[in-house]
Ligand SMILES: Nc1nc2c(ncn2[C@@H]2O[C@H](COP(=O)(O)OP(=O)(O)OP(=O)(O)O)[C@@H](O)[C@H]2O)c(=O)[nH]1
């Protein structure tokens with residue numbers, strides 16, 4: 001590596017690397033359940049990596065490791081110091097470091113999923129970190145949530161409304177949610193899921209597969225290239 | 238002289254280099270009941286500045302000087318060797334393995350960010366010399382030089398971040414009045430200037446030859462213990 005053509009870690013440099021998919025949404029809406037479901041559905045056909053951003057240490061990462069849906073070493077947990085949205089939006093350095101460490105250790109990968117810590121309706125991923133993003137709501141937060149909007153609901157590439165199995169119990173009207181979401185999302189897709197009943201979240205997995213295919217078409221086959229020092233060292237040790 | 242505006246960018250807590258997730262031992266001190274309010278926070282910060290703060294300020298100043306002396310005409314292997322030696326000086330002054338790990342993580346992230354903000358041959362050499370990530374003050378000094386800062390400014394940035402990160406963490410963890418805590422920081426301002434001054438005074442003229450043994454090596458056993466204890470906390474919010 002010469003001093004002059006050294007990579008500048010430009011996160012926006014997309015050619016020849018995995019699609020980075022952010023999964024955000026309020027606390028407990030089913031983000032980790034969705035990550036597990038995607039690993040179940042996509043694991044057999046794609047090379048995956050997962051980064052979690054727990055509020056408290058490694059709860060989500062531990063859940064995924066126990067679920068046995070992905071090689072535990074392909075999950076890295078990032079700590080966010082009380083500010084989950086900072087780590088995915090304003091200061092993405094630790095998350096990028098984790099993503100690139102996975103790519104360096106296990107690459108080439110097809111898809112790296114970054115789960116945000118549960119947060120509020122304004123938390124979205126920086127484009128420097130996630131190429132595409134899914135925002136996960138659940139019906140138990142009330143059918144008013146899509147109407148309240150916020151950047152997560154309005155701008156995510158895909159809005160997932162999870163736990164439809166609970167709708168009758170909490171009196172949530174899915175038609176209202178669907179109509180309100182469509183009104184603020186300008187034609188971008190919305191999918192209703194019950195990951196409890198469909199453990200592979202198949203409709204979402206299909207959407208992600210389309211995204212990965214389109215990404216590869218546009219940016220070429222992912223290939224392995226040394227990204228940064230941490231990973232080099234991690235690999236060597 | 239130096240680059241005043243660049244110094245502001247370098248020391249700003251909004252610099253996207255991962256610093257927001259480190260509490261500098263405050264989270265563990267809060268957990269143990271050693272820091273419960275603004276009174277003991279003030280003592281914690283003063284102690285931190287007088288020990289770890291001063292040492293990191295001196296290391297940052299040394300790194301800034303070394304980076305500024307980087308001459309593309311020199312043999313790159315010499316540069317790599319000098320950076321490794323300076324980083325080893327930082328290691329020698331950091332007793333706790335947990336703290337070394339945290340310092341390297343922060344240094345790696347700062348290097349990643351600063352290489353995009355202020356690309357330079359010195360930063361490239363440093364990245365090559367310490368691929369797992371240099372100690373944070375070493376990266377900070379090198380970044381400062383690349384941004385046009387003087388060793389004194391780099392030292393000031395190091396001293397400043399050694400107390401502002403922990404102060405912010407305490408505000409979040411204890412729900413302290415943020416203005417009261419910033420008053421504590423304002424009260425520390427003269428001590429920050431003094432630390433930067435002392436850091437530079439310790440450099441001497443041997444630093445250019447890579448002889449840094451005269452840099453201060455103040456230890457803070459309580460901070461070391463806090464850093465180690467933090468790792469055992471299953472409910473931690475901060476990396477360190
Ligand atoms: N009834 C029902 N429960 C679900 C569904 N999906 C997830 N859950 C449950 O909801 C709870 C929270 O799910 P998680 O996947 O941990 O949610 P999360 O968004 O990752 O939560 P945080 O990371 O803590 O913000 C768990 O107890 C899941 O089993 C669903 O479709 N229906």
Ligand SMILES: [Mg+2]
Pocket residue numbers: 031032033060115
């Ligand atoms: Mg989760």
